[in-house]
Amino acid sequence: MPEQLFSLPHAAEASFLHRGLGHVEFFDYPRNEMARLKKTYRDMANKGQKGLSFHAPMPRPAFFPYSGVTCFFLNEEPALRELSFQLLEDTLQHAQAWEADYIVTHLTYGKTDTTDPEKATSLAQDSCDRFATLSRKYDVPVNIEFAAYxxxxHEAERFVELVSQYEELGICxxxxxxxxxxxxxxxDYFDDISKLASQARSMHLWNTRCDVHDHIPLHPSQSPxxxxxxxERTLKIVFAQNPDSSIVFEYPIVNVTPAIQEGYDWIENMIKTINYQTNHK
Structure with missing residues (x-):
C-alpha cells in the first residue's frame, strides 16, 4: 500500500470555495458535502458566477488522506504515482457530472518529487500524456498549475514546452x-509570467510580499x-496573449466584506481597461 511506501501526515479536507470573475472554483471538499455544494453553485450561478472549475482533489476521496495540495506525479515510486492519477480521474469524473469548464491540478510537489532532472523530465512528460488522455476520456480540459518548488x-519554459504539446492542457x-x-x-517574476502567458487558460490571483507564505486578499491599496x-503589469502580460483566461481569487471568503469587494472590483475594472486598450490600439 502507498502508506507503507511513503510517510506524510494526514490532513483534514481544506473545503475551500474560491470566487472569481463570473466563476467559482471548489477545492478539497469531503464527498458528503457535494449535494450542499451543488445548491451553493446553483445559487451563485443565478447571480452571475456561472463559470465552474474543480481544483483536484474535488471531492477528496477516502483513499487519499493527505493534504489536498499533495501529489506524486514526479515521484519515482510507481504506486504513489498511480494514487495521484486515481485521484485526478476521480476529480474528472465529478467535473464531468457537474459539467465543469475545466479542472486544475498540480504537477509538482517539492516534498515528494524526484531530485533527478532527467527522471523529472521523463515523469513530467508521461504525466502530461496521461493528463491529456484522461481529459479526452471525460471531455474536461485540464489546467496545470505552475509551481516551482x-x-x-521548476522552469517556466519547461512547463510551457510540455503543455503546448496537448490541446487538452493549459496552464493555470x-x-x-x-x-x-x-x-x-x-x-525575474515577470520573465516567468511572460513565458507562461502563451499557454495560460486560467489564473489564481492572490497577493504577497513574500515575508509569509499566505494567500493575502487583493486590495487596491497594495502598491508594488x-x-x-x-x-496590473501581470494581467497586461497575460491578457495580451490570452484575454479569455478565467480569473479565480484564490483566498476563501466566508463573507464578502466591503474591503474584499473592493479587491474584486479593482481587478475586474483593471481587466476591462486592459481589454479596452488592447481592442482600441
Missing part, C-alpha cells in the same frame, strides 16, 4: 506561487512600491 523541474498561472518560485530560484505583486 521542486529542485528538478498562480501569482503568489510564481512570485515565490522566482525568489526561490533567483529569477511597497513590495506587493504588480497585478
Amino acid at each position: 521542486s529542485t528538478a523541474f 498561472i498562480d501569482t503568489g506561487h510564481t512570485m515565490f518560485g522566482a525568489q526561490m530560484h533567483q529569477r 512600491q511597497e513590495g506587493w505583486i504588480d497585478m
Whole structure:
C-alpha cells in the first residue's frame, strides 16, 4: 500500500470555495458535502458566477488522506504515482457530472518529487500524456498549475514546452506561487509570467510580499512600491496573449466584506481597461 511506501501526515479536507470573475472554483471538499455544494453553485450561478472549475482533489476521496495540495506525479515510486492519477480521474469524473469548464491540478510537489532532472523530465512528460488522455476520456480540459518548488523541474519554459504539446492542457498561472518560485530560484517574476502567458487558460490571483507564505486578499491599496505583486503589469502580460483566461481569487471568503469587494472590483475594472486598450490600439 502507498502508506507503507511513503510517510506524510494526514490532513483534514481544506473545503475551500474560491470566487472569481463570473466563476467559482471548489477545492478539497469531503464527498458528503457535494449535494450542499451543488445548491451553493446553483445559487451563485443565478447571480452571475456561472463559470465552474474543480481544483483536484474535488471531492477528496477516502483513499487519499493527505493534504489536498499533495501529489506524486514526479515521484519515482510507481504506486504513489498511480494514487495521484486515481485521484485526478476521480476529480474528472465529478467535473464531468457537474459539467465543469475545466479542472486544475498540480504537477509538482517539492516534498515528494524526484531530485533527478532527467527522471523529472521523463515523469513530467508521461504525466502530461496521461493528463491529456484522461481529459479526452471525460471531455474536461485540464489546467496545470505552475509551481516551482521542486529542485528538478521548476522552469517556466519547461512547463510551457510540455503543455503546448496537448490541446487538452493549459496552464493555470498562480501569482503568489510564481512570485515565490522566482525568489526561490533567483529569477525575474515577470520573465516567468511572460513565458507562461502563451499557454495560460486560467489564473489564481492572490497577493504577497513574500515575508509569509499566505494567500493575502487583493486590495487596491497594495502598491508594488511597497513590495506587493504588480497585478496590473501581470494581467497586461497575460491578457495580451490570452484575454479569455478565467480569473479565480484564490483566498476563501466566508463573507464578502466591503474591503474584499473592493479587491474584486479593482481587478475586474483593471481587466476591462486592459481589454479596452488592447481592442482600441
